[in-house]
Amino acid sequence: MAEKKQWMPRWFYQLASPRWSYEIMGKLLPWFAVTALVLLVSGIVWALAFAPQDYQQGNSFRIIYIHVPSAILAQSCYMMMAVAGAIGLIWKMKVADMVAKSCAPIGATMAILALATGAIWGKPTWGSWWVWDARLTSMLILLFLYLGVIALNSAIESEATAAQATAVLSLVGLVNIPIIKYSVEWWNTLHQPATFTLTERPAMPAEMWVPLLIMVIGFYCFFAVSLMMRTRNEIVHRERRARWVRELIEKQ
Amino acid sequence: MSFDSFSEFIAMGGHGFYVWLSYAIALVLIVINLVSPVMRRKKLFAELVRRFRRESRNP
Numbered sequence: 147m148a149e150k151k152q153w154m155p156r157w158f159y160q161l162a163s164p165r166w167s168y169e170i171m172g173k174l175l176p177w178f179a180v181t182a183l184v185l186l187v188s189g190i191v192w193a194l195a196f197a198p199q200d201y202q203q204g205n206s207f208r209i210i211y212i213h214v215p216s217a218i219l220a221q222s223c224y225m226m227m228a229v230a231g232a233i234g235l236i237w238k239m240k241v242a243d244m245v246a247k248s249c250a251p252i253g254a255t256m257a258i259l260a261l262a263t264g265a266i267w268g269k270p271t272w273g274s275w276w277v278w279d280a281r282l283t284s285m286l287i288l289l290f291l292y293l294g295v296i297a298l299n300s301a302i303e304s305e306a307t308a309a310q311a312t313a314v315l316s317l318v319g320l321v322n323i324p325i326i327k328y329s330v331e332w333w334n335t336l337h338q339p340a341t342f343t344l345t346e347r348p349a350m351p352a353e354m355w356v357p358l359l360i361m362v363i364g365f366y367c368f369f370a371v372s373l374m375m376r377t378r379n380e381i382v383h384r385e386r387r388a389r390w391v392r393e394l395i396e397k398q
Numbered sequence: 399m400s401f402d403s404f405s406e407f408i409a410m411g412g413h414g415f416y417v418w419l420s421y422a423i424a425l426v427l428i429v430i431n432l433v434s435p436v437m438r439r440k441k442l443f444a445e446l447v448r449r450f451r452r453e454s455r456n457p
Contacts, residue, residue, distance in 0.1 A: 205411040205413045259423060270413055379438050
């Protein structure tokens with residue numbers, strides 16, 4: 147019989163090995179941790195002390211440096227969770243299931259952060275903590291999707307079944323992502339449109355958007371750190387009967 | 399620097415409460431997301447050490 151065609155790059159198949167994934171993540175972790183620390187600290191100092199204030203909103207505008215990165219990350223994290231879940235469903239890849247499971251709590255806290263900072267920003271800007279607006283409501287649904295995924299995953303005893311069920315739920319919930327994105331265009335809203343788009347230059351001056359970009363990348367690096375730590379824990383827990391885990395523990 | 403003094407920096411032009419509350423929540427949530435996997439790892443490893451010791455004592 148002919149050799150089975152490999153459709154994906156080599157590292158994709160290596161990721162299927164829990165041990166290989168555990169080790170590569172261990173090597174990547176310190177780099178992402180240092181990058182995240184440098185970017186977040188410099189981004190926050192720049193955002194709070196050096197970025198100019200907004201001519202309309204004054205200093206409350208500085209909340210954008212938390213609000214936008216957390217909102218972007220909450221959505222990216224959801225997409226990652228759904229894609230990892232799909233990979234787990236299609237290729238029966240255990241590591242993908244573990245990644246998907248590890249995404250949920252991080253994404254949930256980022257959705258909470260985006261909603262909370264949005265509410266805090268809304269008070270001085272719109273005069274209200276909350277409005278039932280399309281953008282805010284779809285973001286709240288995103289949070290509920292995360293909570294649903296976490297609840298479903300912990301409600302099912304069998305790890306394989308839990309992973310399948312949550313993968314299906316997160317794939318169904320994926321329709322919410324374009325709704326969040328286009329909510330500011332489809333419906334009348336108080337919410338301002340996106341700050342960053344791929345095709346146009348940001349409407350704000352560079353000294354305002356450069357720190358924002360730094361914060362967004364810093365948040366992504368922080369996400370990578372937290373995700374890899376959680377996934378490594380998950381790998382050790384689920385592979386606890388494997389010989390390499392035993393050797394790893396005994397080396398400690 | 400967009401502030402002339404430290405007290406102006408804290409006041410944030412009257413929006414200090416909103417700005418600092420946002421950054422405080424962000425800090426807390428980021429720290430939670432980093433500390434909780436570290437704690438989980440410690441617990442998990444301690445648990446496995448105990449289990450493997452028990453198994454090697456009575457195989």
